[in-house]
Amino acid sequence: MATITALKAYDLRFPTSLEAHGSDAMHTDPDYSCGYVVITTDAGDGLEGHGLTFTCGRGTEVVLVAIQSLSFLLVGKKLEDIYGNFSGFWRALTSESQMRWIGPEKGVIHLATAAIVNALWDLWAKREGKPLWKLLVDMEPEKLVSCIDFRYISDVLTKEEAVEMLKKNQEGKADREKEMLEKGYPAYITSAGWLGYSEDEIRRRCREGLAQGWTRFKVKVGADLADDVRRCGLIREEIGWDNTMMVDANQRWDVQESIDHMKRLAEFKPLWIEEPTSPDDALGHATIAKALNPLGIGVATGEQCQNRVIFKQMLQAGGLQFCQIDSCRMGGVNEVVSVILMAAKFGVPVCPHAGGVGLCQMVQHLAVFDYISVSASLDNRVCEFADHLHENFKEAIVIKNASYVLPKAAGYSTEMKPESIRDYQYPNGAVWQQLFKEGKFTAP
Numbered sequence: 001m002a003t004i005t006a007l008k009a010y011d012l013r014f015p016t017s018l019e020a021h022g023s024d025a026m027h028t029d030p031d032y033s034c035g036y037v038v039i040t041t042d043a044g045d046g047l048e049g050h051g052l053t054f055t056c057g058r059g060t061e062v063v064l065v066a067i068q069s070l071s072f073l074l075v076g077k078k079l080e081d082i083y084g085n086f087s088g089f090w091r092a093l094t095s096e097s098q099m100r101w102i103g104p105e106k107g108v109i110h111l112a113t114a115a116i117v118n119a120l121w122d123l124w125a126k127r128e129g130k131p132l133w134k135l136l137v138d139m140e141p142e143k144l145v146s147c148i149d150f151r152y153i154s155d156v157l158t159k160e161e162a163v164e165m166l167k168k169n170q171e172g173k174a175d176r177e178k179e180m181l182e183k184g185y186p187a188y189i190t191s192a193g194w195l196g197y198s199e200d201e202i203r204r205r206c207r208e209g210l211a212q213g214w215t216r217f218k219v220k221v222g223a224d225l226a227d228d229v230r231r232c233g234l235i236r237e238e239i240g241w242d243n244t245m246m247v248d249a250n251q252r253w254d255v256q257e258s259i260d261h262m263k264r265l266a267e268f269k270p271l272w273i274e275e276p277t278s279p280d281d282a283l284g285h286a287t288i289a290k291a292l293n294p295l296g297i298g299v300a301t302g303e304q305c306q307n308r309v310i311f312k313q314m315l316q317a318g319g320l321q322f323c324q325i326d327s328c329r330m331g332g333v334n335e336v337v338s339v340i341l342m343a344a345k346f347g348v349p350v351c352p353h354a355g356g357v358g359l360c361q362m363v364q365h366l367a368v369f370d371y372i373s374v375s376a377s378l379d380n381r382v383c384e385f386a387d388h389l390h391e392n393f394k395e396a397i398v399i400k401n402a403s404y405v406l407p408k409a410a411g412y413s414t415e416m417k418p419e420s421i422r423d424y425q426y427p428n429g430a431v432w433q434q435l436f437k438e439g440k441f442t443a444p
């Protein structure tokens with residue numbers, strides 16, 4: 001028996017805006033940040049659960065307050081009671097009778113839920129001595145499905161169907177696991193095409209990416225059509241036409257604008273247009289998909305799909321051809337697994353959103369689980385990679401041959417180095433104090 005004794009939350013920020021890393025048409029100057037959670041217990045085994053939710057700088061303090069407000073639901077709870085009825089616990093967290101009013105299951109409160117739930121999964125995997133992907137893959141289908149809250153999605157996916165889907169894929173699982181361990185999970189790179197990069201920087205990063213073996217590159221668009229044409233052109237010049245290009249507008253356009261702009265960019269043969277419009281507009285996405293699919297362009301979205309309900313509607317409406325689950329936008333692993341299962345039911349490939357701080361660390365586990373246990377296919381499936389901030393994690397991701405090498409250490413790969421937690425705390429960590437002193441940022 002182990003009881004949760006404390007939940008600590010940290011506001012960690014990294015000054016990525018200084019070099020325009022992560023910039024796009026809507027988020028022009030992100031400082032990659034997170035609400036970071038550490039859960040401790042009285043088990044006496046020295047294990048802690050580390051989890052995070054990704055943010056873009058300002059506002060992380062609001063997420064922190066939400067995490068702290070939810071902590072009373074954890075501290076004093078027995079781990080066995082949480083993991084023994086994880087869907088019940090997840091519902092207690094997301095449906096708390098007073099706090100649900102400030103969601104429900106969306107926005108800041110759901111980001112806070114993600115940080116906490118991710119920390120719980122990290123702790124569970126550590127206690128089992130397995131990396132998270134292996135914990136998920138080895139779990140009996142009934143047990144895994146018992147972690148999911150099917151409320152609001154049972155009209156498209158029932159518990160029984162989910163168990164059936166997982167059981168059907170038991171065959172071949174061992175081979176797929178072996179294949180993943182040998183080859184890794186295929187990835188694409190985003191960090192060559194941030195919107196704020198100069199032409200020289202984009203060219204340099206494309207060349208570096210090609211030399212490292214990357215074959216799929218994502219480019220930011222959406223701020224200005226003429227500039228998009230210029231940038232897509234120069235990226236095609238660098239990567240050629242045999243490699244794959246995706247474009248990402250980060251919700252900048254209206255529905256008709258998305259169609260018109262993408263008709264103009266179709267000559268560059270993008271595989272997908274990501275987040276063309278509002279992430280809540282399932283029918284808008286469907287309209288865009290209908291217009292663009294005949295041009296060979298799919299619609300991708302998910303990094304700001306706030307919960308399983310929006311994903312359900314996107315899938316029902318035919319609004320996405322690439323399902324970009326996000327490890328921090330929804331309420332952690334439990335909800336992500338439900339979306340992976342729904343996507344499989346609709347035959348839509350899962351291509352996780354990553355990057356930010358820590359997202360690559362987490363989604364590598366989820367992508368591998370999808371392949372081994374759910375989709376059993378790599379067709380049109382590729383996991384995002386962005387080359388920033390991994391050095392802050394104890395078990396940093398490893399990329400080889402443009403693929404994620406499967407993590408072997410126990411946990412969800414979410415634990416940061418103690419010195420990173422110390423130095424990047426906002427605003428009092430040493431890094432921020434120095435940045436304020438140098439006048440690069442203004443102290444709050």
Ligand SMILES: C[C@H](O)[C@@H](O)CC(=O)C(=O)O
Pocket residue numbers: 021022023024027030056190248250303353354355356384
């Ligand atoms: C603000 C983030 O960097 C965002 O641009 C990331 C994103 O859209 C992606 O990785 O895709």
Ligand SMILES: [Mg+2]
Pocket residue numbers: 248250274275303
């Ligand atoms: Mg994106």
